[in-house]
Amino acid sequence: MTVRFSIATTVIILWCLLALLASVLPLDPDRIVLQKILVAPEWQSWLGYDDLGRSIVDRIIIGARTSLLVAVCVVLVSAVTGTLLGMLAGWLGGWCDHLMVVVLDIFMAFPGILLAIAMAGLLGPGIINAVIALTLVGWVGFARLARAQTLGIKQREHITAAHALGTRGWRIGRQHILPLIAAPLIIEATFAVSATVIAEASLSFLGLGVQAPGSSWGSMIREGTRYMLVAPHMVLAPGIAICLVVLSINLLGDRLRDILDVRQTVRG
Numbered sequence: 001m002t003v004r005f006s007i008a009t010t011v012i013i014l015w016c017l018l019a020l021l022a023s024v025l026p027l028d029p030d031r032i033v034l035q036k037i038l039v040a041p042e043w044q045s046w047l048g049y050d051d052l053g054r055s056i057v058d059r060i061i062i063g064a065r066t067s068l069l070v071a072v073c074v075v076l077v078s079a080v081t082g083t084l085l086g087m088l089a090g091w092l093g094g095w096c097d098h099l100m101v102v103v104l105d106i107f108m109a110f111p112g113i114l115l116a117i118a119m120a121g122l123l124g125p126g127i128i129n130a131v132i133a134l135t136l137v138g139w140v141g142f143a144r145l146a147r148a149q150t151l152g153i154k155q156r157e158h159i160t161a162a163h164a165l166g167t168r169g170w171r172i173g174r175q176h177i178l179p180l181i182a183a184p185l186i187i188e189a190t191f192a193v194s195a196t197v198i199a200e201a202s203l204s205f206l207g208l209g210v211q212a213p214g215s216s217w218g219s220m221i222r223e224g225t226r227y228m229l230v231a232p233h234m235v236l237a238p239g240i241a242i243c244l245v246v247l248s249i250n251l252l253g254d255r256l257r258d259i260l261d262v263r264q265t266v267r268g
Contacts, residue, residue, distance in 0.1 A: 005255050008248035015245050018061050019068035029058040030213045038231040048233040050223060056237050062215035063238060067245070070127065071196040074134045079189050081135075082142025087173055087181075089143075090150030100147060107140045116199055120208040130209040134199050138192060145188050149181035183260040190253035194246045201242055217242050 033053035041048040047056040089100035107115070116137045123129035153159060154177065162172050203209035204218030212219070217238040224234025 004251055008251035008255075011244050011248040012252060015064055015248075016068060019065040022061050022065040025061065027058040027061060029054060029062045029215050031055070031058075038227060038234075040231070041233055047237040048231070050220070050234050051227055051231070056220070056233065059215040059220060060217070060237055060241055063217040063220060064241070064245075066127070066210055066214070066216045067197050067200055070131055070134070070200045071193045073131050074138050074196045074200075075189050075192045077135045078138035078192065079142050079185065082139035082144075083146045083178075083181075083185060085139070086143035086146025086148075087150045087177060090147040091154055091169060091173060091177070097147070100143065104140055104144050104147075107137070108144075112137045112140075112195075113199055113202060116203065117206065117208065120203050125208050125211055127210050127214070130200060130203045133203070133208075134196055137199075138196065141188055141192065142185065145184055146181060149184060150177055153177055153180050187253055187257050187260065190249060190256055194249035194253070197242065197246055197249070201238075 031054060033049065036045075036049040036053040038051060039045075039049045039053075045055050045057055047060060050056055050059070085100065089097045116133045119133035119136055120130055123133060159172060159176055162176055163169075200209055201216065201218030201221070204216035205222045207219075207222070210216035210219055220238040221235050224231065224238070227234055
């Protein structure tokens with residue numbers, strides 16, 4: 001477990017560093033070299049060149065920046081929105097809670113990625129619209145979790161005492177409820193990042209995400225599917241990048257769940 005966690009942490013740190021340094025590194029992802037069209041990996045370019053003679057290494061790094069930017073934006077907005085709505089519904093109860101349950105059931109009746117594809121199709125192609133579409137889908141998990149946690153916590157004695165002393169609801173939520181439900185929300189956010197990376201790649205693969213000449217791991221796979229027999233590195237490079245990042249994030253999420261699980265910690 002320790003070795004796997006170390007490898008996963010290294011992969012995530014490398015992903016973040018490449019994404020953050022993509023703007024300052026000497027990259028030229030759109031430079032076309034006709035003499036190197038579909039050239040296999042070599043010492044000058046470890047991952048080879050694509051069908052236009054562009055360096056796949058450079059495009060992988062730019063794609064890392066795209067995936068990280070989309071993941072951070074989507075998960076941050078989804079977490080804040082979903083947590084606030086879920087806590088509000090769980091705290092108020094009554095018709096507000098029933099309405100939230102109906103809305104959550106409607107969203108959960110459709111597979112998340114299909115709903116994101118439909119929304120991205122309605123909004124039109126583009127990275128901004130992809131972020132909006134993924135956010136409109138991503139808040140549901142946070143709202144469902146925050147509502148369930150709030151319903152279980154608001155009946156505790158210290159919450160009842162704070163309410164009896166006249167403490168305002170928003171202060172109770174901020175000081176007493178949110179700290180207690182933060183751990184499962186952090187774990188949810190971790191897995192949401194990996195799901196968003198896959199979703200962004202899926203939208204770009206379908207032509208609904210990053211548009212040319214921009215670079216995304218999903219769009220790179222789409223471009224490489226036409227040359228899989230003669231240049232498999234065009235698909236393997238971005239595919240392995242997605243696999244490594246998603247697997248590393250999931251391993252990190254499992255580790256965080258073990259650390260933040262109070263019952264397991266006490267039992268151990």
